[in-house]
Structure formats: C-alpha cells, structure tokens
Amino acid sequence: MSVYQNASSCDIIKSMKTITLGSTGITTPQNAFGALPVQRVDMQTAVEILHRAYDGGMTFFDTARAYSDSEIKLGQAFGPFDGLRDHTYSRDKIFIATKSTATTPEKLIADLETSLRNLRTDYIDIYQLHCVKQCYRPGDGTGLYETLLEAKAQGKIRHIGITAHKIGIAEEIAESGLYETLQFPFSYLATERDVALVETCRKNNVGFIAMKGLSGGLLTNARACMAFMLQYPVLPIWGIQRLSELEQWLAFFDDPPAMTEELAAIIQKDRDELLGEFCRGCGYCMPCTVEITINQCARMSQMIRRAPSKDWLTPYWQEEMLKIEKCVNCGACLKRCPYELDIPNLLRKNLADYKEILSGKVKV
Numbered sequence: 001m002s003v004y005q006n007a008s009s010c011d012i013i014k015s016m017k018t019i020t021l022g023s024t025g026i027t028t029p030q031n032a033f034g035a036l037p038v039q040r041v042d043m044q045t046a047v048e049i050l051h052r053a054y055d056g057g058m059t060f061f062d063t064a065r066a067y068s069d070s071e072i073k074l075g076q077a078f079g080p081f082d083g084l085r086d087h088t089y090s091r092d093k094i095f096i097a098t099k100s101t102a103t104t105p106e107k108l109i110a111d112l113e114t115s116l117r118n119l120r121t122d123y124i125d126i127y128q129l130h131c132v133k134q135c136y137r138p139g140d141g142t143g144l145y146e147t148l149l150e151a152k153a154q155g156k157i158r159h160i161g162i163t164a165h166k167i168g169i170a171e172e173i174a175e176s177g178l179y180e181t182l183q184f185p186f187s188y189l190a191t192e193r194d195v196a197l198v199e200t201c202r203k204n205n206v207g208f209i210a211m212k213g214l215s216g217g218l219l220t221n222a223r224a225c226m227a228f229m230l231q232y233p234v235l236p237i238w239g240i241q242r243l244s245e246l247e248q249w250l251a252f253f254d255d256p257p258a259m260t261e262e263l264a265a266i267i268q269k270d271r272d273e274l275l276g277e278f279c280r281g282c283g284y285c286m287p288c289t290v291e292i293t294i295n296q297c298a299r300m301s302q303m304i305r306r307a308p309s310k311d312w313l314t315p316y317w318q319e320e321m322l323k324i325e326k327c328v329n330c331g332a333c334l335k336r337c338p339y340e341l342d343i344p345n346l347l348r349k350n351l352a353d354y355k356e357i358l359s360g361k362v363k364v
C-alpha cells in the first residue's frame with residue numbers, strides 16, 4: 001500500500017480541516033480527544049487537560065463506560081456550571097461519544113442512564129456499542145438495536161454508533177446501513193483492507209472514527225501519524241493523558257502536517273519493521289490467569305527498540321517479563337484478543353528476545 005497519497009494537494013494544507021461524521025451531521029476538526037487515558041490522572045489534572053483541549057480547538061470527546069471514571073471527569077469538565085470553575089461550557093458546542101459493552105437491553109439501559117448521570121448531560125451525541133463480536137441488527141433476538149432506537153426516540157442519544165476491532169465484523173457493519181458511525185483501529189500500519197473499509201464507510205455515509213492512531217504507543221512520530229490521518233475521511237481520536245501530549249496535537253490546528261517525502265519515508269520504515277502479527281497493547285485479553293502483563297510483554301521487542309531501552313530493562317520489567325515462564329497455556333487470553341494473536345507463543349518469542357538483549361548478545 002502506498003502511504004504517500006495526494007502529496008501535491010496535501011502540500012498546501014494551511015489549517016486544520018473539519019470533517020462531518022457520515023449521516024450524523026456532526027462537524028468537528030479532524031483532531032479529536034480520546035478520553036481513555038484521563039482515567040489514569042487525578043480529577044483536577046483531567047479537568048485541566050479537557051478544558052485546555054476544548055480551548056485549543058478540540059470539540060469531539062470519546063469516552064466509554066468501561067474507562068472507569070473517564071465519563072465522570074468529562075462531566076466535571078463540561079457539565080452544567082456549578083461555580084467550581086471560572087466559566088460555563090456550551091453543551092451544543094461539544095460532541096460527546098460514549099460506549100457500552102452491554103449485550104442485553106437491561107444492561108444497555110442501565111449503562112446509558114449511568115453515562116448520562118456521569119456526563120451530567122441529558123443527551124449523548126453518539127452512543128456506541130463497544131467492541132462488538134457481531135453486527136447487532138433489528139430482529140436478531142438480542143433486542144439491543146431496538147433498545148438503541150428507543151433511546152434515540154426518547155432523545156437520550158442523538159446517533160447510533162458502534163466500535164469493532166475485527167475487520168470482517170467492521171465490513172459487515174459498514175455495509176449494514178444500521179450504524180451512523182463506526183469506530184475502528186486505524187493508523188499508518190493499516191492494511192489495504194483497512195483502507196478499503198474507510199472507503200466503504202465513505203460510500204455508505206458512515207462516519208469513521210479512527211482509534212489507536214499511535215497503534216497503542218508503538219508509533220512515536222506525531223507528525224507522521226497526523227499527516228497519514230489527514231489523507232483520509234476519518235476522525236482520529238488521540239488518547240491523551242498529559243498536557244504535553246495534548247499540546248503536540250493542538251499545535252497541528254495551526255500547522256497541520258502535509259505528507260512530505262520525509263514523513264512518507266518514516267512511515268515506510270516503520271511499516272517495514274512492524275507490519276504483521278503485532279500486539280496493539282489494547283489489553284482486551286487481560287486479566288491473565290497468572291498475572292502476566294500481556295499488553296506490554298507481548299510487544300516488548302518492539303517497545304524496547306522504539307523507546308529508550310533502559311526504561312524497559314529495569315528490575316520491575318525484568319520481573320514482569322519472567323512471569324511469561326509461568327504461562328499455563330490456559331487459552332483464556334486467546335478467546336479475548338480481537339486480533340486473534342497466538343498470545344502464548346508471542347509472549348515466549350518476546351521473552352527469548354528480551355533475554356538476548358539482557359545478556360548483551362543482541363544490541364538495541
């Protein structure tokens with residue numbers, strides 16, 4: 001796949017484009033906030049980051065019931081004015097997407113009510129079924145889609161969306177005509193089939209929300225990641241935990257990166273090194289029966305070569321990596337990995353490589 005598209009037209013990008021998410025009519029800058037990581041910081045820091053994101057130009061915020069207190073932090077940042085901050089935020093200028101992993105109508109209704117309460121709002125712009133294993137349809141016996149329609153009729157949700165990690169299910173969703181948005185992993189490690197999915201969504205007027213634009217932390221060149229995204233009709237939601245990370249994305253509002261030959265070369269090099277069966281660090285496979293930190297240990301070989309290696313060679317990580325020897329091949333993780341990776345083998349390969357690095361036989 002060529003990652004160096006439309007170079008001549010991209011060369012003249014002057015300011016951040018907006019994107020309209022399919023039939024939702026939601027129009028937002030092509031630079032949005034993924035609120036999973038704010039669950040790892042305290043309330044004050046989270047609110048400060050969220051306010052800065054909005055003040056810096058971001059209007060679209062994606063969260064989930066599954067991200068512990070992320071919704072509560074969004075509610076605290078943008079909910080009704082309560083005198084605890086210096087100004088009020090206009091709800092109609094902020095787009096909030098959240099998600100539920102429910103598989104029954106009862107759980108879905110309960111999750112929706114919790115989300116509304118946490119977010120301190122009376123509607124959610126896009127309500128998404130989270131990491132689905134099937135394309136839920138009206139009349140499929142689960143009642144899920146009917147419940148979404150009912151919530152929409154009641155005005156509690158404005159649009160029905162869905163998130164998936166498996167390409168086959170995502171393709172079915174994109175063709176189904178049932179969902180207004182599809183959230184799917186998309187980065188410059190995308191396959192031709194992933195790129196074709198973007199085109200299917202465009203043709204069918206389904207808004208494409210791109211998650212994992214840094215491929216779970218494997219990709220570290222923000223300009224290259226953004227330049228890649230801007231070539232496609234997708235809305236990237238960047239996972240943000242620190243003000244410094246946020247500032248790097250906000251800087252692109254005034255200086256959106258064009259896909260230059262230099263960035264294309266960086267992308268091509270990373271693709272040559274990383275493509276294939278790789279762990280995205282999503283953590284859906286966990287917890288492991290013997291407490292292996294799978295989402296880091298199964299990609300140690302890549303991380304250690306891409307970040308300062310000493311950070312991964314500490315006594316803490318050595319101990320974590322040695323837990324791989326305790327794997328009992330129970331298969332629990334295999335059932336949960338959306339990318340169908342052979343996790344026990346991947347872990348063993350990473351451990352073998354790690355030991356070679358530790359012993360000095362392999363230099364990184």
Ligand code: SF4
Pocket residue numbers: 287288289290291292294326327328329330331332333334343344347
């Ligand atoms: S197969 Fe191994 S890595 Fe996977 S859950 Fe079981 S013990 Fe953990």
Ligand code: SF4
Pocket residue numbers: 278279280281282283284285286294295298336337338339340341343
């Ligand atoms: S093994 Fe699969 S589920 Fe687990 S972190 Fe990696 S990609 Fe995610």
